[in-house]
Amino acid sequence: MNDKREGAVRAALSGRIDSGNASVIEAELRGQLEGHAGEPVILDAEKLEYISSAGLRVILRLVKEHRDLRVVGVSSEIYEIFEMTGFTEMMTVEKAYRTVSVDGCEVIGEGFNGKVYRIDRDNVVKTYKNADALAEIRHEREVAKLALILGVPTAISYDVVRVGDSYGSVFELLNARSFTxxxxxxxxxxxxxxxxxxxxxxxxxxxxxxxxxxxxxxxxxxxxxxxxxxxxxxxxxxxxxxxxxxxxxxxxxxxxxxxxxxxxxxxxxxxxxxxxxxxxxxxxxxxxxxxxxxxxxxxxxxxxxxxxxxxxxxxxxxxxxxxxxxxxxxxxxxxxxxxxxxxxxxxxxxxxxxxxxxxxxxxxxxxxxxxxxxxxxxxxxxxxxxxxxxxxxxxGRDPDELNIEAATDNLDEVINFVNEKLETCDCSPKAQMQMDLAVEEIFVNIANYAYAPDKGRATVRVEVSDEPVTVTITFIDRGVPYDPLKKDDPDVTLPAGEREVGGLGIFLTKQIMDDLSYEYRDGQNILTLKKKL
Amino acid sequence: MSVPRRIDLHMHTSVSDGTDSPEEILGKVRSLDLDMFSVTDHDAVKACAVIRGLLRDGDPVFVPGAEFSCRDEEGKYHILGYGFDPEDPAVLELVALGHSLRMKKVTARLEYLRDKFGFTFPDGETEALLALDNPGKPHIGNLMVKYGYAASKEEAITKYINGIRFKKEYVRPEEAIRGILDAGGIPVLAHPFYGDGDDLILGDEMDKRILRLMDFGLLGVEAFYSGFTAKLRCEMIATAERHGLLITAGSDYHGANKMVRLGDTGLDEEEEFPEGLCRFLDIFEK
Structure with missing residues (x-):
């Protein structure tokens, strides 16, 4: 990213700035800034050891004349003074970069532009090889922050440090595994x-x-x-x-x-x-x-x-x-x-x-x-x-159809899809709950058995027709041919101890829906459920 | 008249260490179109009488004022006094006390420079210096530069003049506050966070300081000040409200001696004024 500030006028603050020398320093700074009225200014405070209110006022006056003035390389002690007095809210004050050594640190990642080292138990530092690392780090921090604000879950570095001749950004060590x-x-x-x-x-x-x-x-x-x-x-x-x-x-x-x-x-x-x-x-x-x-x-x-x-x-x-x-x-x-x-x-x-x-x-x-x-x-x-x-x-897509991986984790998405469709017709909460139950039984069956032990996809199709209002839900998969309707109904009159474990799902579905039909065509299992509302 | 919106209650003339004469400062106040102003020289009220004599119809409201340098075991303070009668014996006594201490110090400093470094000045110069209303370190510094003893006023002060310190020769804050009150004035703590100009007093320390001065009779704080950031300003307004203090606004304009613009107090005339400031303005509204 283009940093316009690279063209800013630079001046250094050093040693102590107090009432004894504030006016001398102000005069010196003004001398250096002469002819640059209104231009961006960078005050390098790397060698600044102390600043009193007289010094702060010098900076305040300069800010009034150079709106885009920032103080960089400020030690933490002095940064605290800037913070307490509200200067950090009024202008850009950047702390001096901490120096971090990565000698002997474990390398936990390596990319095209640098390496990621683990510097202690809780932190990693990502180093950058290129010359304008600082601009790149700043850019990455800015866009990551933007992404987070816009709702993307991401990790943001919380500190920028010096690593040898270059810079790095420090992240909290996430107990994270890449998809790779x-x-x-x-x-x-x-x-x-x-x-x-x-x-x-x-x-x-x-x-x-x-x-x-x-x-x-x-x-x-x-x-x-x-x-x-x-x-x-x-x-x-x-x-x-x-x-x-x-x-x-x-x-x-x-x-x-x-x-x-x-x-x-x-x-x-x-x-x-x-x-x-x-x-x-x-x-x-x-x-x-x-x-x-x-x-x-x-x-x-x-x-x-x-x-x-x-x-x-x-x-x-x-x-x-x-x-x-x-x-x-x-x-x-x-x-x-x-x-x-x-x-x-x-x-x-x-x-x-x-x-x-x-x-x-x-x-x-x-x-x-x-x-x-x-x-x-x-x-x-x-x-x-x-x-x-x-x-x-x-x-390739039909608004009445959802094509999804046949996995039990996707059940919520399927139910949501069906409910969205049902909202278009005047469906009672009871009927909706019943149909959700039927959809769950069928989809979970496909997820568990159609492709086992592999994985595959399923299509769920929901149509609503008028007079009488009828909901038709169709499940299509390319798994092993299987007609669930052929299975005998479980004997629900038997005492609990003697009942079969399976088969209840399709039985329930039959009870809920008005009509079920199955066909195997073009290598697809097609199961159709109908219910009049 | 309507409520004053454009105000500056803290400025110095050439009677103390400003560079504008009272006449010049009045001219500037007029051209800035201020509604209310006060002249607050260090330990001096001479400019007040001069300005009063120059005022004419349509001029901004003028509040007589002064800024007293004070000190005690706990630190240094600048206490502003407003609205007193400049002829009142209590104020004149205070001014005389400040002035005599100042003269004592100037004399001691000149002796110190002569004895320690051998710096001497022609008689005419020292007489002129002592005849000033409020001579101080900057004036001696200027002289030293003029006679080649130092390259700059600042060098003169930090390398030589500051070599001698005065521990006990000062006006105590309770004396200043009492004097101002006795003369019918309102004592106000100037630039509270900055002490006598170069401290940085924050948090609990600030609060304790104000409570102690309130015990002596302090009635207000200068919450709007050219050298405050928005945060400091807000904090001081909150402090004033907590303690029921009056609020003032001042630039601390010194002419060419300080990089401060007349009228720059941080007060936004478009915004609603805090209650403490309104109360202060009510007192002096014509």
Whole structure:
């Protein structure tokens, strides 16, 4: 981010400032600030040892003339004086940075821009390699704060420290595991990861960000597209540019680097971290970076994703595919493929631009990788004509239908969906409760048995028809063929000790609903429940 | 007339250490379009009589005033007096006491500089100095610069003049408060957080200080002051309300001797005034 203050006039405060020398110091400062009336001023207080009220008044008078005046490098003792007297509310007063040594500290994370060290029992420090680390830290803190205010669960650093020649930000150590770690250590929890990941994506993509707070990601991608468009065959570059330009502007939040290392589970709370790439735009831009993280970078050499994430290319691809299906609420492979092709039209130009600007040692491999990306892009541009994910998603989705992972954890979402539909008709609370019960019985059955021991998706369809008002709820899954209606009703007249444990759910459902029918068609179990209101 | 909204009750003329003469300051007050003002020289009331003689119809309300430097075992204070009769013996006595202590100190300082460093000044200069209404360290400092003993007034004060200290020669706050009350005036603690100008007194210490001065008869505090931040201002207003004290507003304008604008008190004329300030203004409204 551009820090206008870098152009500010700087002056130093040092030693003691009290009534004995305040006027001398004021005269000196005024001399240094002469000809800069109204301009931003930075007073460096690193060597300031003491300041009395006479000194405070000198600063107060300067603030009246230079609205954008800040005092930096203030020791904690002196900061306290500024705080007690209200100066910290009136102007920017920045504390001196604590110095932290990371010698011998455990490295608990490493990213492209720096390392994360554990400095004591409760704290970690994230260091930055680049020269303008301070500006970057400030930027990240600001956007993380903004995200938190807008409702994104995230971690915010509480202190900025000096680490050697550079700077770091200190975070409380969260007892947190990244989704990357979970996928490696407990691959059976992939469905949990997909569900929470999609929930988080949908959450941030639903947040409207006030104008001007975050950069527009479309601009950044457009720059990349402009740089690579001339390396594409005649006409295709312009077609691509036209398609990207046609993506509508959006004020929705985009993380910009949302892969499984940047989403963590702390206790039972899911947090999004590494907020420095936060921006606004159409969700397709989010998917661009996600596709590259899971698939794009490692299309030529599948070892890359293993190096970066620690899980293999197959796992990465599966996670990505299931994420798309869940995000767009469909298990229609054609729809998912159509979405993915549009995303890849953006992902490849970005990769080509990135690779051109980050040359490595293995020229031959780089060329082969870029050639592969380019050829795939060219092929896609032959058949993709727009980058509108909304259209695909809407076409693949029916407002009367919910497509969801068949998992008991999703029961609430299914019930909510059904109740929302029931609200459109005049349904009594009793009938609604009964139908919720029926939906629970059927959905839990599918979740537990249809795909066991694997996981799969289910579709729940709710329709309300008139005269007489009838609710029709249809459950569709692609699991093992099973007709629940064939099962004999349990004998409810038997004493408790002699009754069968199972079968009560479908029996209840039969009692509640007026009509049940089952068919197995096109590899799908289709169970239809009807109730007259 | 309507309730005064634009006020400045704390300023210094050349009678003490300001640089504007009483006539000049009156001219500035007029051009600023103030509704009420007071001139508060250090331990001196001469400017009050001068200004009274110059006032004409349509001028802002003038409140006679003075600022007394006080000290006791607990610290230093500047006590403002408002609305007394400048001819009243009680005030004149106070002024005379302050003045004599001041003269004593000036004389002692000049002797100290002569004996310790060998700094001497032509007779005419020392006479002129002693003839001033309120000579002090800055005046001696200026002389030293003029005769090449120091590079600047500040160096003169910190390196040489401050070499001699006076522990017992001061006016006590209860004396100042009593004198002001006896002359029919209102005693007010100037820039409370800053003591005599260079302390920084906060929290409990501030509260204790005010309670002690109230025991002596203090009636008000200068809660609006050019050198206060909004937070300090709010705190002092709350303190005044807690103790039922009057509130005043002053800039402490010193002409070219201090970087303070006349009329800059931190009081926003558009805002509702605190009750203690309204009460103070009511007393002096024409």
């Amino acid at each position: 770690k979970i996928l490696i250590e407990e691959p059976e929890r992939m469905d949990f990861c997909v569900r929470e990941y999609v929930k988080m994506l949908k959450k941030i993509h639903s947040i409207a960000v006030p104008e001007g707070k975050l950069p527009k990601i479309k601009e950044k991608v457009l720059c990349a597209v402009r740089r690579v468009k001339d390396t594409l065959p005649e006409g295709l570059g312009d077609k691509l540019l036209g398609m990207v330009e046609a993506i509508p502007d959006s004020d929705r939040m985009i993380h910009g680097d949302c892969h499984t290392k940047n989403i963590v589970l702390a206790g039972d709370e899911v947090l999004l971290i590494d907020m420095d790439t936060l921006s606004v735009g159409d969700p397709i831009f989010e998917f661009l970076y996600m596709y590259n993280a899971y698939v794009g970078y490692s299309e030529y050499d599948p070892g890359i994703v293993l190096d970066f994430q620690g899980y293999d290319a197959k796992t990465a691809r599966e996670f990505w595919h299931r994420t798309l299906a869940a995000y767009f609420e469909t298990d229609d492979e054609d729809a998912i493929n159509a979405v993915e092709e549009k995303i890849r039209c953006l992902a490849y130009p970005y990769l080509l631009d990135w690779s051109a600007r980050h040359p490595g040692h293995d020229k031959e491999k780089e060329k082969a990788t870029a050639d592969l990306w380019r050829s795939r892009l060219v092929e896609l541009l032959g058949r993709v004509d727009d980058l509108d994910l909304g259209a695909v998603a809407a076409a």
